[in-house]
Amino acid sequence: MNLNSNTLYLQELEEEQSTESKSEDPELHQSFDSEICEVIKSTVGEDGTKIATEIKHFSHVHDLKLTDEIPNNTKCNGCVQSILSPFYSCTKCSFFLHKSCSKLPKIKRHPLHYHPLTLSYQQASFSCGACGQWCNGLTYNCQICKNRDYSVQCILLSDTLTLACHEHRLYLSNTNIRQKCSSCNSKRYNAFRCSTCEFVLDLKCATLPQTTWYNQHEHPFNLRYTLEDDSGEYYCDICEEERDPKQWFYYCAKCSFPAHRDCILGKNPNVKQHI
The missing domain is CATH 3.30.60 (Wheat Germ Agglutinin (Isolectin 2); domain 1)
Structure with missing residues (x-):
């Protein structure tokens, strides 16, 4: 069964990666290949592009192989969203990783935090500093503050957001006053606000999967x-x-x-x- 889940998030993830290397300090990416993901085996596709068929990712002890056979209701161990094909897997451990998640940069900068954030993997759950939800899997954390962990879903959001349900563009806002979300009524310091009207969207709602099972x-x-x-x-x-x-x-x-x-x-x- 072809799971077409959380498409918007994954599209934004791909777009974010394509522009990331152009906008950040190249020195922040110098150890990406060796510390995040190593290609073990590869092949050449019909269009001539190189395809990594087996990788060694820092988040898992075993090598991961590229596959497109999706078990029912399987979630990615990286972003904890429903798996899309093709993806990497370790079948004996039931460990699955989106191709997009395997290519996440080691270092990210984001308006939510004033220090560079480093990619890590946590099997134990943590509270995301942006949306307040319990998460696990791949996370971006601050090596300086030590106690700030963010889910990859929140960090891969840009500081502007366009939704089909709202006619105006939304802008990320971080205030000293809790802002009430127009969707779920929860109150958070971090939220997307509309500069034209009173619409507010917290990051929990901003990262909801568009499609799920x-x-x-x-x-x-x-x-x-x-x-x-x-x-x-x-x-x-x-x-x-x-x-x-x-x-x-x-x-x-x-x-x-x-x-x-x-x-x-x-x-x-x-x-x-x-x-």
Whole structure:
């Protein structure tokens, strides 16, 4: 089954990588090849490009092989989002890594933090300093502050955001006053704000997967910003509790199946449980 999950995030990740080396200090990337990812085996594609078929990534003890056979509901051990094909895997450990995640830069700069951030891997869960969610997997942390960890989803967001649900561009804002998210009503110091109107979006909502899967349901669920009908009565088909019509939700159009975000994603969606 071809999992088409979190496409927006992965597209932004690829775009971020393509511009990163041009905008940052080259010295920050001098140890990327040896410390982050080493190519063990490679082949040449039909278009003449070199394809790494086996790699040694710093996040895992065994070599990872390129594959396109996706087990059901598999998540990447790097970004903890649903796997897209092709990807790297260690089948005996059930360890999976997006090609994009294998190419993340060792050092990143981001407006959320004033020091350069270093890529690391944490199997134990940590609280992201940007969105406040519990996460594990690949993380960017500050080697100077020592206690600041950020999920890769948050760090790969740029300081501006364009959404289909809002007509104006959003800008990353870090204030001394907690800002109330227009989607989930939570309050955070870090959020994306609209300079034209009062719309605010926290980073938890900004990094929601556009498409995801739920247990054994045969169809994917898409993130919805607007209500599915004008009935005036809105419930979650999982918990059967009422839904707030102002809040985003997940929806399977083929089954007319609406659900709360937390019911679909779970309590800690950015934490992958290890076998």
